Amino acid sequence: MRMSADLHWAVAPRLRATGQRLTPGRRALLDILARASHPLTIAEILRVGQGLALSSAYRNLVVLEQAGVVRKVVTEEDFGRYELAEDLTEHHHHLVCSSCGIVEDLPTDARVERVMREVAASATELSGFTPKGHRLDMVGLCSNCS
Amino acid sequence: MRMSADLHWAVAPRLRATGQRLTPGRRALLDILARASHPLTIAEILRVGQGLALSSAYRNLVVLEQAGVVRKVVTEEDFGRYELAEDLTEHHHHLVCSSCGIVEDLPTDARVERVMREVAASATELSGFTPKGHRLDMVGLCSNCS
DNA sequence: CTCAGTGCAAAGGATTTGCATGCCG
DNA sequence: CGGCATGCAAATCCTTTGCACTGAG
Numbered sequence: 649m650r651m652s653a654d655l656h657w658a659v660a661p662r663l664r665a666t667g668q669r670l671t672p673g674r675r676a677l678l679d680i681l682a683r684a685s686h687p688l689t690i691a692e693i694l695r696v697g698q699g700l701a702l703s704s705a706y707r708n709l710v711v712l713e714q715a716g717v718v719r720k721v722v723t724e725e726d727f728g729r730y731e732l733a734e735d736l737t738e739h740h741h742h743l744v745c746s747s748c749g750i751v752e753d754l755p756t757d758a759r760v761e762r763v764m765r766e767v768a769a770s771a772t773e774l775s776g777f778t779p780k781g782h783r784l785d786m787v788g789l790c791s792n793c794s
Numbered sequence: 795m796r797m798s799a800d801l802h803w804a805v806a807p808r809l810r811a812t813g814q815r816l817t818p819g820r821r822a823l824l825d826i827l828a829r830a831s832h833p834l835t836i837a838e839i840l841r842v843g844q845g846l847a848l849s850s851a852y853r854n855l856v857v858l859e860q861a862g863v864v865r866k867v868v869t870e871e872d873f874g875r876y877e878l879a880e881d882l883t884e885h886h887h888h889l890v891c892s893s894c895g896i897v898e899d900l901p902t903d904a905r906v907e908r909v910m911r912e913v914a915a916s917a918t919e920l921s922g923f924t925p926k927g928h929r930l931d932m933v934g935l936c937s938n939c940s
Numbered sequence: 941c942t943c944a945g946t947g948c949a950a951a952g953g954a955t956t957t958g959c960a961t962g963c964c965g
Numbered sequence: 966c967g968g969c970a971t972g973c974a975a976a977t978c979c980t981t982t983g984c985a986c987t988g989a990g
């Protein structure tokens with residue numbers, strides 16, 4: 649979570665770099681995502697951001713994703729979730745509830761990240777894969793569902 | 795990869811436990827998945843298994859998933875992929891190409907798994923989450939796309 | 941005036957469901 | 966005979982696209 653002015657300041661240049669502007673609709677999306685402590689679905693975003701059009705939300709999320717300020721998170725649910733790019737927040741992993749589908753953020757630590765780098769290295773060695781990042785989700789039951 | 799007779803022997807009891815039978819269609823799906831070295835899409839499955847109906851494939855995969863013998867893998871593509879449950883193969887992680895979407899299997903090791911258990915423990919501590927397993931994907935470019 | 945952003949409605953694509961048929965116990 | 970698996974087609978659901986409108990430069 650980060651203050652709006654600060655966030656917009658960080659984001660605007662990236663949008664300009666991809667030939668896009670920071671419009672009110674996009675600002676709204678960013679603010680909503682910045683306030684969330686877990687990745688949001690389109691439905692959740694629209695519920696919070698009254699007056700946002702469905703199609704514009706989708707379109708703007710694509711723009712923001714291409715500008716590298718938003719990331720689409722895949723879950724086993726049949727719809728997508730979105731969060732701010734990790735360099736605008738903190739690198740983190742996820743807790744995914746296999747019962748209700750909720751996703752919580754989980755901070756990472758140096759130990760885990762070090763191991764991730766080792767896994768990345770072995771992936772390169774094994775199959776010429778060029779790692780750009782990783783995705784680590786713990787799957788289980790959230791406190792409500794257990 | 796495991797021999798058919800062996801596989802069917804392991805699977806049949808689990809299906810019975812959920813009140814389901816090991817039908818020819820399900821056998822075909824299992825054999826196809828057992829031969830693959832990475833999670834398959836429905837399209838890929840139908841391409842290999844000539845004569846399988848689309849809807850039956852989906853329905854049977856649901857049955858097999860509930861019986862715990864097949865797992866649905868989510869990727870950033872807009873369709874699902876399926877693989878045999880990990881206890882029928884080997885526990886492994888994935889290499890996901892962010893360019894072409896291909897998913898390769900990546901063996902894991904004791905070190906990584908130990909760290910995963912630690913992450914699981916801290917998740918429990920932080921938010922009452924009950925971990926059942928984890929999902930670790932390296933995201934990057936495969937040897938073809940890089 | 942021009943062009944990108946917006947919103948509504950229609951289209952798309954993966955997945956699911958309804959229903960009639962066929963098979964196994 | 967009864968119930969479940971199957972296949973086709975129709976229906977759903979999330980997401981994307983077509984198009985006309987609006988506001989900023």
